[in-house]
Amino acid sequence: MLSQWVTAVLLVLAFGLFSYNFWKLLQIILAGASRDVWNAYHLRLKAVIDQVVLHKKLFRQGVPGLIHFLIFWGFVILSAGTLEWMYMGLTGGGKFDFLGRTGYGLFLLSQDWFNSFVLAAILVAFWRRLVVKPQRMRDNSSKSRADAYFILALIGGLVATSLLCHAIEIQNYGDKALPSFQVFSSLLAGVLPELTTGGWIYQASWWLHLLIVLVFLNYLPFSKHLHVILAFPNVFFSKVKARGELSTPDLEDESIEEFGAERVENLPWTSLLDAFACTECGRCNEFCPTASTGKALKPKTLMIDLRAAATRRKSLYQQNIEGNAALAALQEETLVPNTFSDQFVWDCTTCGACVEACPVMIDHVDAIVEMRRALVLNRGSNPDEATNVFRNFETSSNPWGLSEESRQDWLVQQGVPLFENSEDFDYLYYIGCAGSFDERNRKVVDSVIKLLKKAEVKFGILGKEEKCNGETARRMGNEWLAQQMMQTTVELLNGKAVKKVITSCPHCFNTLKNEYPAFGGQYEVIHHSEVLDSLIQEGRIQPKKSVSDSLTYHDSCYIGRYNDIYDQPRRALQSVSEKKLIEMPRSRDKGFCCGAGGGRMWLEETTGTRINANRADEIIQSGAKRVGVGCPFCMTMITDGLKSKEREDIVVQDLAEVIAEAVD
Amino acid sequence: MTLKIGVLVKQVPDTNSKIQLQGDQIDASGLKFVVNPYDEFGVEEALKTKEIWEKAGQKVETVAVLLGPKAAQKALRDVLAVGLDRGVHILDEEGKASDPKSVSEALKTVCQEEGFHLIFAGKQAVDSDSHATAQMLAEHLKIPHVGVVSKIDFEGKEMAQVERAVDGGSKEIFKLKLPALITANKGLNKMRMASLINIRKAAKKEVKEVPLPSVQADWKVRSWSLPSERAAVKMIEGDMNTQAAELVRLLKEEAKVIGS
Numbered sequence: 001m002l003s004q005w006v007t008a009v010l011l012v013l014a015f016g017l018f019s020y021n022f023w024k025l026l027q028i029i030l031a032g033a034s035r036d037v038w039n040a041y042h043l044r045l046k047a048v049i050d051q052v053v054l055h056k057k058l059f060r061q062g063v064p065g066l067i068h069f070l071i072f073w074g075f076v077i078l079s080a081g082t083l084e085w086m087y088m089g090l091t092g093g094g095k096f097d098f099l100g101r102t103g104y105g106l107f108l109l110s111q112d113w114f115n116s117f118v119l120a121a122i123l124v125a126f127w128r129r130l131v132v133k134p135q136r137m138r139d140n141s142s143k144s145r146a147d148a149y150f151i152l153a154l155i156g157g158l159v160a161t162s163l164l165c166h167a168i169e170i171q172n173y174g175d176k177a178l179p180s181f182q183v184f185s186s187l188l189a190g191v192l193p194e195l196t197t198g199g200w201i202y203q204a205s206w207w208l209h210l211l212i213v214l215v216f217l218n219y220l221p222f223s224k225h226l227h228v229i230l231a232f233p234n235v236f237f238s239k240v241k242a243r244g245e246l247s248t249p250d251l252e253d254e255s256i257e258e259f260g261a262e263r264v265e266n267l268p269w270t271s272l273l274d275a276f277a278c279t280e281c282g283r284c285n286e287f288c289p290t291a292s293t294g295k296a297l298k299p300k301t302l303m304i305d306l307r308a309a310a311t312r313r314k315s316l317y318q319q320n321i322e323g324n325a326a327l328a329a330l331q332e333e334t335l336v337p338n339t340f341s342d343q344f345v346w347d348c349t350t351c352g353a354c355v356e357a358c359p360v361m362i363d364h365v366d367a368i369v370e371m372r373r374a375l376v377l378n379r380g381s382n383p384d385e386a387t388n389v390f391r392n393f394e395t396s397s398n399p400w401g402l403s404e405e406s407r408q409d410w411l412v413q414q415g416v417p418l419f420e421n422s423e424d425f426d427y428l429y430y431i432g433c434a435g436s437f438d439e440r441n442r443k444v445v446d447s448v449i450k451l452l453k454k455a456e457v458k459f460g461i462l463g464k465e466e467k468c469n470g471e472t473a474r475r476m477g478n479e480w481l482a483q484q485m486m487q488t489t490v491e492l493l494n495g496k497a498v499k500k501v502i503t504s505c506p507h508c509f510n511t512l513k514n515e516y517p518a519f520g521g522q523y524e525v526i527h528h529s530e531v532l533d534s535l536i537q538e539g540r541i542q543p544k545k546s547v548s549d550s551l552t553y554h555d556s557c558y559i560g561r562y563n564d565i566y567d568q569p570r571r572a573l574q575s576v577s578e579k580k581l582i583e584m585p586r587s588r589d590k591g592f593c594c595g596a597g598g599g600r601m602w603l604e605e606t607t608g609t610r611i612n613a614n615r616a617d618e619i620i621q622s623g624a625k626r627v628g629v630g631c632p633f634c635m636t637m638i639t640d641g642l643k644s645k646e647r648e649d650i651v652v653q654d655l656a657e658v659i660a661e662a663v664d
Numbered sequence: 665m666t667l668k669i670g671v672l673v674k675q676v677p678d679t680n681s682k683i684q685l686q687g688d689q690i691d692a693s694g695l696k697f698v699v700n701p702y703d704e705f706g707v708e709e710a711l712k713t714k715e716i717w718e719k720a721g722q723k724v725e726t727v728a729v730l731l732g733p734k735a736a737q738k739a740l741r742d743v744l745a746v747g748l749d750r751g752v753h754i755l756d757e758e759g760k761a762s763d764p765k766s767v768s769e770a771l772k773t774v775c776q777e778e779g780f781h782l783i784f785a786g787k788q789a790v791d792s793d794s795h796a797t798a799q800m801l802a803e804h805l806k807i808p809h810v811g812v813v814s815k816i817d818f819e820g821k822e823m824a825q826v827e828r829a830v831d832g833g834s835k836e837i838f839k840l841k842l843p844a845l846i847t848a849n850k851g852l853n854k855m856r857m858a859s860l861i862n863i864r865k866a867a868k869k870e871v872k873e874v875p876l877p878s879v880q881a882d883w884k885v886r887s888w889s890l891p892s893e894r895a896a897v898k899m900i901e902g903d904m905n906t907q908a909a910e911l912v913r914l915l916k917e918e919a920k921v922i923g924s
Contacts (some may be wrong), residue, residue, distance in 0.1 A: 251860060259860060380746075380859035387857050395678060395696070403680055480860040 007089030007210065014214035021221040022229075028314040029276060032269030040240040047361065051235045057359045060590070061283075064128070067121045068359075071155070074118035075228070081111040081162060082213055089210060105181040112166065112182040115159040122156040136282030139300075144224060144280045151225045154216050161209040163188055168195045168202045227279040231360040234277035237270050238361035242514035243352060244562040246369055251377075251480055260373025260477065262334050264310045267367055272310050274362040278303035284354035284364065287586075289593040290347045294608030297347035299354035299364040302340070306367070309339040335371050343607065345371045346383055350475050350598030351557040356589050365598075372477025382477065389602040390478050393485065397467040398433040399602055407436045407464045416449060419460030422497040427452075427459040427526075430512065432505035433468050434632030440639070441504075441632040447660035448504055448528050454663060455540035457531075459502065465492060471511040476599035483519075486511070490521035500524045502531055504656075506558035506631045507597070513563070527559050529569035529630045532659055536575050543576045543662040549651070551658070552582040552624035554615070554638055555591030556631035573628045573655050576662035582624045592618065594641070596633035612641030619650060626651040628658055666723040667821065669710045670780035671748060672771065672798060673730045674700045675739035676791040688887035699739045702786025704855035705848035709816060710784050711747045712853065717821060725749050729774055731767055733757045737871065745858035745866035752778070756876045762884035768800035769879045775805055781821070783845040787812045802845040809845035810838045814852050 037044075050056045055072065059065035084096045084107075097104045129137060129148065140148070167188035169177045172195075179186040195201050220226050227234075247268075249259055261267045284299035285291040291298040313330060336345055348368045355363055375381045382390075392401030408431060412418065419428045429452070435445040452459055470485030493501070501523045503509040513525035535541040553573055559565040566588045574581050586592040595611030605611065615638065619627055627642075629635050629652060639652045677683065678696040685691055699707075707728070714724040726747075730740045731754040740751040754770050761767045775783065783805075785798035795811075802809035815827035826838050826846060858866070898914070900907045915922050 254864070257861070376857065377860040380857035380862060382857060384854050387854060390857060395680060395698070401680070405682065480863075 001092065004090055004092045007086070010210065010214060011086060011090075014217055018217050018221070021218070025221050025226075025276065028310050029272045030269050031265050031310070031314055032267050032272040033265065035268035035270050037237045037270065043240040044236050044238075047235050047238055047240070048232065051359065051361060052232055055359070057357070057361075060357070063124075064134075067124055067128075070117045070121040071125075074114040074121070074159075075155075077110050077114045078118065078159070078162070080107065081115075085162075085206075085210060085213070101178070105178045108166075108178055109181040111162065112184050115163045115166075116184040118155065118159045119163070122152055122159070125152055136286045139282050139285060140280060147223050147225070147280075150219075151216075151223065154212050154219075157212050158209060158216075161205040161212070164205045165202060165209065167192055168197055168199075168205075171195060172197050224278065224280045227277050227360055230273065230277035231279075234270075234273050235361045237273060239270075239363055239366070242562075243355065244510040244514040244558065245518070246366065246474060246515065248483075248518050249373075249479060251483060258374065259377040259479065260375070261367065261370035262374040262378055264306070264313050264335060264339070266374070267306075267335075267370055271363070271367045271370075272306070274360075274364075274367070275303045275307040275310060277360045278307065278362060279360065280304065281359065283357040283359065284362070287353035287357045287590060287592075289349055289351060289353065289595060289611045289614070290608070292592075293611050293614055295347045296341055296344045296607065302344075302364055302367065303362060305339055309335070334374070336375060340371065342375070342381070342383075345375065346386075346603060347600075347607075348598050349557075349593045349595055349600045349611070351593035352561045353557075353590070353593065356561050369475060369477060372475075373479050374477075376477040377480060383603050385603045386476055386478075386599065389476070389599070390473060390481055393468055393470075393473050393481060397485070398437055399468070399472060400433070400437055402437050405464055407466055408461055409464070410442065411445070411449070411461060412463045417460045418463050418465075419496055419498070422499055425458050425460040427457060427500045427502050428493070428496070428498045429459045429461050429502045429504075430469075430508055431461060431466065432503060432508040432632070434636075435504050436466065438632060438636070441635060441654075444632065444635070444654040444656055445504060447654065447656040448502075448532075450660050451532060451535070451541055451656060451663065452502075455535045457535070457540075462492070467492065469508050469511050469516075471507045471515075472599050472602070474511070474515070475597070476602075486516065486519050486521075490516055490519045493521055493523065498523060500526065502526050502528055504528050504632065504654075506556040506562075507633070510558045510562050527563075527565060527568075527630065528656055529559065529572060530565060532656060533568040533572040536572055536659070541659065541663060543659065544664070545662050546576050546578045547626070547658060547662060548578045549625035550579050550582055550623060551577045551626050551628055552584055552619065552622045553587070553628045553655070554584070554594070554619070554634055555587055556629065556634050557591065557593050557597055559630060560591050561589055569628065569630050569655050573658060576659050582622045584618050584622050586618060594631075594634040594637035596637045601633050601636070610641065610644065612637040613644050614641075616641030616645045616647065620645060620647055624650065626653060626658070628653060628655040630655055666725050667717065667781040668778055669713060669724060669726045670775055670778060670783040671703070671706045671710045671726060671728045671743065672783065672785035672801070673703045673707070673728045673739055673743055674786075674789045674791075675730065675732055675736035676700045676789055679790055683890070685888055685890060688889065690888055697736070697739070699742050700786050700789045700791075702788055702790070702848060702850070703743075704786070705850065705852045706784030706786055706846075707743045707746055707748060708853040708855040709846075709848060710782075711856070713782065713816075713818065716818060720821075722821060727752060727778060727780070729771060729778075730754070731756055731761060731770055731876075733759075740871055741866050742858065744869045744871070745863040746855060747858075747862060750869050751871040753871055753873045754876055755873055759884075760876055760881065761879055762881040764794045764796035764800055766879040766881035767797050768804055770877050771797070771801050772804040773877045774874065775801065781843050782824075783807075783843075785845065785847045787847040787849050798845060798847045805843075805845070807843045807845055808840045809847070810840060811847040812849045813846050814849045816846065816852070 055065060055069045058068050087094055096107055099107055163185055166182055166185035170179045170186055170189040280300060282300055288299050336342055345368060350365050352365055355365055389399050392399050396402060396404050419425050431445055434441045467489050468485055469489045470482040473485060474482035501512055509525055509527045512523060551573060553570055570581055592615050594615060627638060629638060635652060642648060642650050675697050678698045681696045684694055710726045714726050717724050726749045728740055728743045728748045728751040730736060737753055740753055744751055752774050754774060761770050788795045799811060810826050812828045813826045814829055817825045822842050824840055827835050830836050900910050
């Protein structure tokens with residue numbers, strides 16, 4: 001009877017304490033700006049099934065994925081065992097045997113198997129941390145590492161005590177304990193000396209198991225293992241609209257006096273939830289181009305520091321004493337520079353490798369853009385090079401500040417038709433600034449046009465009427481300029497009743513496709529790699545010869561990770577290549593950014609090693625003689641990267657050029 | 665007491681836009697107008713100076729002064745959006761102040777009224793390129809001035825050490841006592857971005873419109889003409905000797921740049 005009372009009191013205390021701490025945590029998270037998440041339930045549910053139930057992202061890396069899958073499902077199934085444990089404590093020995101012999105047998109079987117799996121997985125996890133030491137774990141702080149060992153030890157303790165207790169029960173109760181359903185516990189019972197359920201070993205193990213459960217529960221709110229609770233809601237509340245669509249603040253609203261995320265609480269609460277759901281696993285850093293080249297920005301640090309800042313801010317706010325100097329100082333504190341440096345915020349290429357890698361669906365990029373917005377819109381504080389490029393967009397609607405009059409004049413002189421209305425044309429070929437002004441990328445446009453003509457596609461261009469679509473300004477935080485540019489292009493395109501758009505630049509592609517609908521521009525947007533692939537498939541482009549050089553393909557982030565276009569460019573390239581396309585280790589959804597995204601194309605890269613040089617090394621190691629790209633900025637960055645490695649013998653070509661060469 | 669910093673601002677056609685004529689007058693309809701790029705350096709320097717002095721506990725007000733037609737007021741709003749505190753617009757709808765002398769006289773009236781402790785201007789306006797207005801203004805105001813400055817260090821609020829590049833990569837360094845006028849060259853700084861918040865605030869900032877004082881212009885541009893089209897390039901064919909002979913003949917007979 002006493003033990004029943006002790007169990008009850010322990011449970012009430014443990015759950016009470018947990019609820020209190022968790023409530024405090026929720027308040028910190030919900031202090032963030034509002035965000036409507038009560039929509040698109042089917043998509044949210046799908047995300048939960050994919051990421052929580054099936055662990056899709058975790059399985060990007062096989063062994064660690066499998067270990068986590070076992071621990072996770074073990075955890076879920078063993079939680080049922082934990083309930084039985086509590087029931088046993090409260091009833092003085094009751095079991096779930098009311099499930100019937102078969103039912104309870106299966107229950108015991110599940111517990112027995114998963115206790116064993118989890119024990120094995122825990123041992124492998126220790127081995128990885130102590131022996132293998134993958135880079136992303138070596139990067140962890142000592143606190144983070146201690147946290148991991150402590151939690152692993154707790155889980156290990158849980159399953160070990162459970163196995164031991166079940167084994168002793170088998171020794172004592174024989175067939176009544178259903179040993180035939182408990183293979184591993186039976187084995188253990190066989191090798192152990194005879195013990196009794198009344199003996200101190202059983203009793204100590206039983207209480208230890210319960211205590212570990214309660215300690216674990218109360219340790220969670222202070223540990224990175226909070227993800228056990230928050231991963232599920234974080235996945236459920238993660239972004240359901242296109243990853244490439246940034247939020248659209250109302251800049252006309254005169255009541256708003258600060259834009260973007262000037263302070264922690266300006267970030268949407270979902271970003272703060274992100275910060276608390278972060279498990280510090282480091283997969284983001286592993287794939288991040290800036291973290292991989294020794295720059296200030298590390299996506300994991302973003303989350304850890306955000307969490308610390310939010311916690312500190314909330315705890316001081318709760319003191320809320322009039323005239324409190326610390327509080328006043330705190331109110332003045334801003335995310336930049338108090339939590340993050342300018343460099344940190346401007347480093348990001350918005351490539352989305354971190355977002356793609358994160359098993360709990362954290363969105364680092366949107367949070368960074370919100371901070372850039374605060375810097376640009378509220379303070380006019382941005383790198384000097386950014387000022388230049390904003391200027392150029394303003395005066396000439398292209399990043400170089402070249403005369404708008406000369407946009408696409410060489411094509412108009414060649415007689416490429418101007419898109420006047422949708423009756424005469426099936427497609428608008430929206431060339432973009434790089435294709436219009438950059439010498440090298442003009443050649444890509446020539447190839448695309450040649451192929452479109454060959455396939456008798458009815459298309460027109462905008463000539464000097466074309467404007468920059470605002471993508472870069474938007475990702476550089478200049479939302480005001482970006483919205484004007486976006487509206488201008490939407491008006492232009494709608495005025496011509498454009499329905500289908502071909503783009504050559506993945507950045508144009510993403511913005512036209514994913515961001516224009518919010519501005520009233522609904523178009524079917526197609527990247528030239530998709531067009532060329534389908535024209536080849538349909539036989540409208542027939543390659544006459546094939547490329548004998550070994551070829552590899554460099555994924556552009558904005559068609560790849562942002563829009564899942566991986567196969568089309570590869571298939572198109574493969575169709576003109578004699579040899580099988582070489583895949584680099586970092587390809588497809590793990591593709592490594594060239595370093596130009598997020599406006600980085602226009603900013604100096606002065607810290608760490610160069611991102612494009614890092615990628616160039618990988619290209620060189622692949623042994624390919626040619627690299628196919630599908631983006632004008634990748635073209636520039638990869639070419640420069642190879643040049644810096646004195647490997648100009650490796651040819652960088654847009655896939656359109658490779659195909660055009662084979663068609664001649 | 666509040667110290668006032670004046671910034672002279674002119675609206676000019678964007679040098680990127682193509683000048684077109686209607687008869688012998690400039691057709692302004694196709695032109696894009698911007699703040700004179702050299703004046704931007706003056707704007708930024710005024711803001712920086714204000715920051716430095718205010719950190720030292722001195723209250724500072726920055727005032728943009730512009731002369732031009734009503735439509736030119738946009739340039740004034742633009743620099744207010746960058747952060748200057750208020751503007752004075754000397755209205756000259758008909759372009760009566762047509763030369764540096766008359767403009768500087770008009771500016772003098774306003775500057776005297778305002779009592780600027782320091783005046784910044786661009787080293788020149790990129791439309792008429794006179795290089796004269798700010799210098800004349802300093803003479804009218806009888807204050808020291810240094811032009812084409814690329815570095816400024818203040819010693820307190822009364823002295824400034826300024827630097828300007830002269831031929832051959834050497835530098836001239838001046839010390840001047842305030843009140844003074846400084847014209848800015850490229851390299852002095854880079855004007856900051858107008859943040860959206862400041863653009864909004866700018867719409868509410870004070871712009872005082874004053875009539876053009878009676879000034880006497882000595883000259884006015886009466887007519888404009890575009891440079892004649894460049895003739896097409898002529899390629900000379902043949903071997904080295906023929907080419908040389910032909911080149912000499914052409915230079916003599918067609919271009920008439922060498923004598924016979």
